[in-house]
Every structure is written in structure tokens, then in C-alpha cells.
Amino acid sequence: MWLPHWPITRLSRSVSASPDRPLVTVETVRGVRHLVVVGMHGEAQGLSPGQTLTAARAVCPALVPVDADPVADEAALAKLATWCERYTPMAAPDPPDGLWLDITGCSAVFAREAELAHDLAIRLERNAVPCRLAIAGTSGAAWALAHAGKDRIILASGEERTALADLPVTCLRIDAGTVTGLRRLGLRTVRDLLRIPRAQITARFGALPVLRLDQALGAIEEAIDWPRPPIEWHERLAFVEPIGTPEDLRLALARLAERLYRCLAEQDKGGQRFVARFFRVDDVVPRIAVSTALPVRDPAYLHKLLCEKLDTVDPGFGIEVMGLEAETVTPLHAPQTRLADIAALDASDRLAGVVDTLANRLGADRVSRVTPYASHVPERAVRRVPPLPVKQPSWVGDPAAPRPIRLLRRPEEIEVIAPVPDDPPIRFRWRGVSHRVRAAAGPERIAAEWWRGKRSGKRPETDLIRDYYRVEDSDGARFWIFRTGLHAEDRMPRWYLHGLFG
Amino acid sequence: MRPPFYIAERPADESAAFPGDGDFLRSGRLSRPKALPAHLAALLRGPAKPAGASLPFDDPRVDGCLGGGLPLGQLHEIGAAGLDAETAALPTGFIAALLARIAPARPVFWIAPVSDLHPPGLLSYGFDPNRLLLVRPPKDVETLAAMEVALREGVAAAVVGEVGQFDRTTSRRLQLACLRHGSTGFVLRRWPHGHKAADREASVAITRWHLTPMPSVKDGKEPGLPRWHVALTHARGGRPGEWIMEASDDATHPLRVVAALADHAPEPQRFRLAG
Numbered sequence: 161m162w163l164p165h166w167p168i169t170r171l172s173r174s175v176s177a178s179p180d181r182p183l184v185t186v187e188t189v190r191g192v193r194h195l196v197v198v199g200m201h202g203e204a205q206g207l208s209p210g211q212t213l214t215a216a217r218a219v220c221p222a223l224v225p226v227d228a229d230p231v232a233d234e235a236a237l238a239k240l241a242t243w244c245e246r247y248t249p250m251a252a253p254d255p256p257d258g259l260w261l262d263i264t265g266c267s268a269v270f271a272r273e274a275e276l277a278h279d280l281a282i283r284l285e286r287n288a289v290p291c292r293l294a295i296a297g298t299s300g301a302a303w304a305l306a307h308a309g310k311d312r313i314i315l316a317s318g319e320e321r322t323a324l325a326d327l328p329v330t331c332l333r334i335d336a337g338t339v340t341g342l343r344r345l346g347l348r349t350v351r352d353l354l355r356i357p358r359a360q361i362t363a364r365f366g367a368l369p370v371l372r373l374d375q376a377l378g379a380i381e382e383a384i385d386w387p388r389p390p391i392e393w394h395e396r397l398a399f400v401e402p403i404g405t406p407e408d409l410r411l412a413l414a415r416l417a418e419r420l421y422r423c424l425a426e427q428d429k430g431g432q433r434f435v436a437r438f439f440r441v442d443d444v445v446p447r448i449a450v451s452t453a454l455p456v457r458d459p460a461y462l463h464k465l466l467c468e469k470l471d472t473v474d475p476g477f478g479i480e481v482m483g484l485e486a487e488t489v490t491p492l493h494a495p496q497t498r499l500a501d502i503a504a505l506d507a508s509d510r511l512a513g514v515v516d517t518l519a520n521r522l523g524a525d526r527v528s529r530v531t532p533y534a535s536h537v538p539e540r541a542v543r544r545v546p547p548l549p550v551k552q553p554s555w556v557g558d559p560a561a562p563r564p565i566r567l568l569r570r571p572e573e574i575e576v577i578a579p580v581p582d583d584p585p586i587r588f589r590w591r592g593v594s595h596r597v598r599a600a601a602g603p604e605r606i607a608a609e610w611w612r613g614k615r616s617g618k619r620p621e622t623d624l625i626r627d628y629y630r631v632e633d634s635d636g637a638r639f640w641i642f643r644t645g646l647h648a649e650d651r652m653p654r655w656y657l658h659g660l661f662g
Numbered sequence: 663m664r665p666p667f668y669i670a671e672r673p674a675d676e677s678a679a680f681p682g683d684g685d686f687l688r689s690g691r692l693s694r695p696k697a698l699p700a701h702l703a704a705l706l707r708g709p710a711k712p713a714g715a716s717l718p719f720d721d722p723r724v725d726g727c728l729g730g731g732l733p734l735g736q737l738h739e740i741g742a743a744g745l746d747a748e749t750a751a752l753p754t755g756f757i758a759a760l761l762a763r764i765a766p767a768r769p770v771f772w773i774a775p776v777s778d779l780h781p782p783g784l785l786s787y788g789f790d791p792n793r794l795l796l797v798r799p800p801k802d803v804e805t806l807a808a809m810e811v812a813l814r815e816g817v818a819a820a821v822v823g824e825v826g827q828f829d830r831t832t833s834r835r836l837q838l839a840c841l842r843h844g845s846t847g848f849v850l851r852r853w854p855h856g857h858k859a860a861d862r863e864a865s866v867a868i869t870r871w872h873l874t875p876m877p878s879v880k881d882g883k884e885p886g887l888p889r890w891h892v893a894l895t896h897a898r899g900g901r902p903g904e905w906i907m908e909a910s911d912d913a914t915h916p917l918r919v920v921a922a923l924a925d926h927a928p929e930p931q932r933f934r935l936a937g
Binding site: 507510511514521526527530532547552599636660662 | 744745746749750751752753754755756758768769771777778779780781782783784785786787790791792794795796797798799800804807808811812815816817818855875876877878880883884885886888889890909911
């Protein structure tokens with residue numbers, strides 16, 4: 161799809177212009193302001209790109225110059241590509257002024273490809289976006305036809321050679337220098353180019369013209385940089401009238417979930433991440449995403465998860481099209497159950513249900529399990545892992561080295577009175593409250609893992625040693641405190657409180 | 663004040679939950695008026711719960727107050743005073759000791775906005791950290807909502823939530839979710855550092871506990887087994903009591919009663935003892 165004068169189209173939506181006051185974009189090259197893009201009205205008045213602004217003013221004094229902003233153009237193009245996702249999940253911007261839409265298999269929804277093209281053209285036209293569409297078996301041929309052929313052409317695959325023969329070489333997406341060179345040799349159309357031995361073109365102009373030619377004719381595959389990875393599992397529902405009530409949306413979601421389920425079940429697959437998109441009548445596309453701990457495809461369950469988040473979707477003036485896709489798809493075999501296992505299976509399903517509900521409501525990183533990790537450093541001895549599936553190494557406790565039940569995320573410094581060199585403290589003060597130590601056990605020496613990370617040069621090595629003590633105060637409260645470093649002549653060791661025992 | 667038209671009577675279906683002598687129960691329990699329509703009466707009673715599901719402390723001094731043991735499939739509230747109101751270390755140990763014996767094969771949801779629970783510390787109370795499913799909601803409100811979600815599925819052995827503010831309506835919702843689906847709920851009252859523990863209204867939890875640390879019996883210079891002053895301040899269908907408990911390393915009985923401090927036994931029983 162080619163959008164001629166795209167920057168002008170974009171600007172005319174915000175800047176007022178009329179046929180006798182044409183919009184142009186200008187850029188400054190070496191102190192001279194040149195026209196970059198001239199709109200339809202400007203062309204009618206005799207303006208052309210590349211003119212200096214002064215010359216253009218002489219031709220048409222009423223013109224409205226606006227600084228060219230390629231970044232904004234591209235952003236607007238990307239937005240239009242998102243809007244086009246109502247037709248196909250594969251829509252990519254083709255800067256500076258084109259869009260790729262891969263409608264393979266999508267035309268079934270529109271009965272024919274022509275219907276789709278017609279619908280798209282009408283909608284763009286209504287929004288004052290001039291466009292030229294072409295549908296072809298290869299992206300190169302489509303590009304060529306959109307730029308140089310008739311509007312809304314639909315080319316059956318295999319006919320590229322004849323259709324492209326009469327088009328100028330500019331339609332092959334090659335740079336201006338090469339085009340000038342080819343013209344100088346009298347090669348004006350694609351047919352001329354096809355007549356010449358390929359080796360000679362390559363020798364003179366590099367590999368690009370031949371590559372583009374092959375791509376247009378379908379001899380070589382062309383890769384397009386799609387903004388999103390291709391989605392295999394996608395269901396779409398278009399409405400005759402825009403819908404907006406929560407009941408309607410819920411119903412539509414249920415239908416989509418049911419359809420997606422049929423596709424997934426056919427191939428024994430299940431998804432772990434689902435995204436529902438709501439294409440509104442304006443160009444906003446709200447979306448909701450849900451993730452599950454285990455692959456699922458059960459439509460009722462999926463529907464329930466999606467509906468929980470439905471209140472975040474603002475339907476605005478109405479929703480025209482809804483899409484539901486499964487992003488992470490893994491094999492999911494229908495479980496073979498023995499009668500005896502059914503209860504256990506049901507319990508694990510229900511557990512997965514609770515985990516999913518909580519993870520989708522609060523965020524996936526907020527639901528976890530813990531697993532032991534071989535480290536003596538207490539804050540590293542526990543790892544958080546995804547909540548499911550449940551299969552973990554067992555925990556082994558050392559009765560000689562009990563661990564606190566609460567571990568502060570960061571040890572808090574305490575003021576202590578402690579006999580030197582390595583007795584437990586007699587008193588300490590934590591969070592403004594003084595505690596008299598009644599009983600103490602320790603020390604348990606835990607050294608930092610020297611193989612991890614870089615040590616700052618300033619601190620002495622002894623600071624990496626922690627001597628932990630288990631102390632009980634006069635009330636019976638128990639704390640886990642440690643001293644870093646050893647007593648030296650010039651410096652006092654510091655004491656920290658790291659945890660609490662029950 | 664007891665309204666005159668209530669008839670002190672115990673619903674028939676609960677008799678199994680409180681075996682043994684229960685004169686005080688009968689007299690202390692309010693029940694529905696006789697003339698209540700059948701469907702309202704059924705609502706009041708709630709769905710039938712598994713009869714007699716309770717976790718005994720294996721000590722008549724405690725079980726007597728609770729009517730046989732800690733009732734399962736109900737909501738319990740556990741709090742502490744002073745330092746432990748903000749660190750929650752004591753109640754955590756107490757709950758871990760209880761959880762160790764509740765349906766040991768099933769998972770336990772631990773829902774807390776502050777993530778300072780140290781799973782290796784639970785091992786010494788006989789609780790396997792592999793059963794833990796940690797949920798970290800942002801605030802109290804989400805904690806209570808998450809508790810309800812977890813309780814409603816009834817798949818977990820127990821659901822523990824650490825909350826500060828806890829109003830009567832929410833507690834009723836949680837208690838209902840416990841009753842309907844059979845999981846046991848524990849609300850661990852915990853206040854952020856610097857906040858004063860303040861209750862505006864009492865919850866409808868079936869039991870309320872209050873813990874205070876006690877100096878342990880020293881083992882030489884080292885601290886001995888942890889000792890707590892455990893106060894059962896409220897027990898629906900039972901009576902309050904106070905004990906000194908010790909967390910023992912015996913896996914089958916992680917809590918041992920050292921001494922009974924107060925047993926708010928009802929009049930008839932005391933009379934019988936005297937006679």
C-alpha cells in the first residue's frame with residue numbers, strides 16, 4: 161500500500177490548508193531551504209520536490225511551509241500500521257510512505273481479496289488519507305504495482321513477469337543513482353532490464369537491481385521486518401455495528417475463546433499467554449493480556465481470565481473489530497486419567513486456577529514459590545521460582561545452625577555494647593528501642609562469596625566476614641545479629657541486625 | 663445483652679464438632695429464634711462443614727477451651743504485641759507450627775505485602791517450605807482480596823494473610839469463604855513500622871490469639887527452646903484461656919504447653935471441681 165504525500169496527509173490533519181494554500185514540507189540543506197514533499201494541491205500549482213523555497217514562493221506565494229519531521233512521519237505510519245491490524249495481524253510500516261499488509265488467508269473473512277482492498281480504501285478515503293493499493297503474490301510486485309501501476313490492482317501469482325514488464329525501473333525499490341545509471345544506458349522499463357544478461361547488471365550496478373528483480377518475480381523470498389512476530393493462533397471477530405456494552409464484549413470474548421479453542425484443540429496445543437485486542441472506531445486499540453502458569457485452551461477458563469480484566473478496556477465510541485491471539489503456544493495433550501487420579505488432577509487444576517487469577521490480578525512476579533539454593537549467605541540461600549509446576553529439591557535444615565523466620569531485606573545497623581574481641585553484645589539498640597541480651601549463641605561465621613562480583617578496594621578483607629549470633633533479650637524476643645569485620649586497633653567492627661526468630 | 667426472644671440452644675449439626683461435656687457451650691451460645699423460616703435458618707447455619715475437623719493441641723488444657731482442638735475450615739486471627747506487632751516473628755512461628763500439621767500434602771498460600779518471610783526458618787517448626795506459595799500484593803486491601811480468591815477455591819490446606827487494618831465485613835467474607843470451601847484461614851495482624859496497632863472493630867474470626875514472647879529456659883549460656891505467652895482471647899463456642907507454650911522439636915507436637923495461666927472455665931465446671 162502506497163500513501164502518496166504521506167507527510168502532507170499527516171500535517172493536513174492538524175494544519176489548515178486549502179487548494180490555493182498548499183502545504184509543503186521543507187528542510188534546510190547548507191543554508192538553503194528546499195521543498196521535500198509537495199501535496200496534491202501543490203503539484204497542481206506547479207510546485208515540485210527539490211525546489212528551493214524562494215523559487216517555490218515565486219510560483220505560488222500562498223504556500224504554507226512546514227519543517228519536515230521524518231520521525232513524526234514514521235511514528236504516524238506505525239500507528240496506521242497498528243490500525244491496519246484489523247485486517248491482518250501482519251501489518252508493518254514501510255517508511256517513508258508505505259505499508260505492508262500480509263493478507264494471506266485473511267481474505268476468507270472478506271469473501272474476496274477485492275472486498276478487503278475496497279473496505280480498506282474506502283475507510284482511508286473517508287479519513288482523507290489518499291492511498292494506492294495493490295495485491296500481489298510477492299511483496300516486490302505489490303510495491304511496484306502500488307507505485308506505478310493502476311490503483312487497486314489484484315495480481316494472481318505467476319503473472320508478475322507480464323504485469324511488471326511495462327513498468328519503469330523506479331518501481332523496483334532501487335536508489336536514485338542506480339536509476340539514473342540505468343536510464344543513461346537506455347534501460348527504462350523492467351522489460352529492458354530482463355533482456356540484459358544478469359551478470360552485466362551486477363558487474364555495473366551491484367547486486368541490488370537483480371535482487372529486487374528476483375524478489376518482485378518471486379524467484380527469491382523477501383523478508384519483511386514485521387513489528388510483531390507472526391501469530392499463528394489468531395481469531396478475529398468483526399461487528400456490523402460497533403459494540404460497547406460490557407455484556408456484548410463479554411459475549412464476543414466468549415465466542416473468540418471458543419473459536420481459538422477449536423483451533424488449538426485440533427493440534428493438541430495450549431497457550432500460556434493470550435492477548436485480546438479491541439479495535440475502536442477511533443484509532444485507539446486497547447488490549448488486555450493474560451498469562452497462565454500452565455498451558456491451557458479451555459474456553460470457559462480463558463473467558464473467565466479475560467473478563468476479569470475487561471473493566472480496564474474503555475470502549476470509547478464503540479468497538480468494530482476484536483481479535484484474540486495465543487502468543488506462547490506449547491503442546492498440550494489431553495490428559496489420560498485413571499479414575500483414581502481424577503481427584504488429584506482436579507486439585508492441581510484448581511490450584512493453577514488460583515495462581516493464574518492472582519498472577520493476572522497482581523502481576524506475574526508477585527506469585528512465586530521458593531526453592532533452596534546452595535549458598536551459605538543467608539539472603540542468597542532462597543530462590544524465587546515460578547509457582548508451577550510443582551517439582552522441587554527438598555529443603556534440608558541444619559539443626560546446629562538455625563535460621564530466622566523473618567529475614568530483613570537489608571541488614572539494619574545497630575548500636576551495641578559488646579566485649580572485645582568476639583563476644584556477643586550485652587546490650588543493643590534497634591529501631592530506637594534498647595534490648596538487654598539475656599542469652600546468646602554463636603558465633604557462626606559466614607564469609608562473603610569472594611568469587612562473586614567485584615569487591616570495592618577500600619574495605620578491608622575482614623569486612624567480608626560476618627559473625628552471626630543468636631541472641632535473646634530480657635523479654636524473650638530473639639534476634640539474629642552479626643558483626644562485620646574483626647577488632648583492629650584503628651577501627652571498630654560494625655554490628656547489624658539481620659533477622660528475627662519466632 | 664441477650665435479647666429475651668432468643669432461645670439458648672446449640673444447632674444439632676455442630677454437636678459433633680464439640681464432643682464431650684458442653685453445658686457451658688449450650689448456655690453460652692445464642693441461636694436462631696424458633697419461628698425463623700426454614701430457608702433463613704439454613705442461611706444462618708451455612709452449608710454443612712466436615713464434621714469434627716479440628717486440629718488438637720493434644721493437651722486437655724487447650725483443647726478443652728477450644729472444644730476439641732483448633733477448628734479447621736474456619737478463620738483464625740493471630741496477633742502480637744509490641745515489637746512483634748511490626749515484625750510478626752512470633753505469630754509466624756506459631757502459625758508455622760500449626761500449619762505443619764494441617765493437611766501436610768497440600769499447599770499453603772502465604773500472602774503478605776512485605777517479603778521478609780525466610781523459608782529456611784520455617785523448617786525448625788516442622789513446616790516444609792516446598793508447600794509455600796508466596797503472594798506479594800501491594801497493600802492490605804489487595805492482601806484481603808487475594809486471601810478470598812485463594813480461600814474460595816478450597817484447594818489449599820491453609821491461607822495465611824498478613825494485614826494491619828481488618829474490618830468486620832471483610833472478616834465475614836473470609837470466614838464465609840473458609841466455611842464454604844474448607845480451607846483454613848489465618849489472618850496475621852501486622853502493622854508497618856511506626857504505626858500503632860489499632861482496631862476499630864472486632865473481626866468475626868472464630869478464634870483470636872494474642873502472643874507475647876517469654877524468656878526461655880537457658881541451655882547453658884545459649885537461649886533454649888522458644889517460649890511464648892499464648893492468650894486465646896476469643897473462641898466462638900469455646901472459652902478464652904492463657905498458657906505458656908514452648909515450641910518443641912518433636913515433629914508430631916510442635917507446641918507444648920508448659921503452664922496454664924488462666925482458664926476461663928465456666929461456673930458449673932468450677933463448682934464441680936470444688937465439690
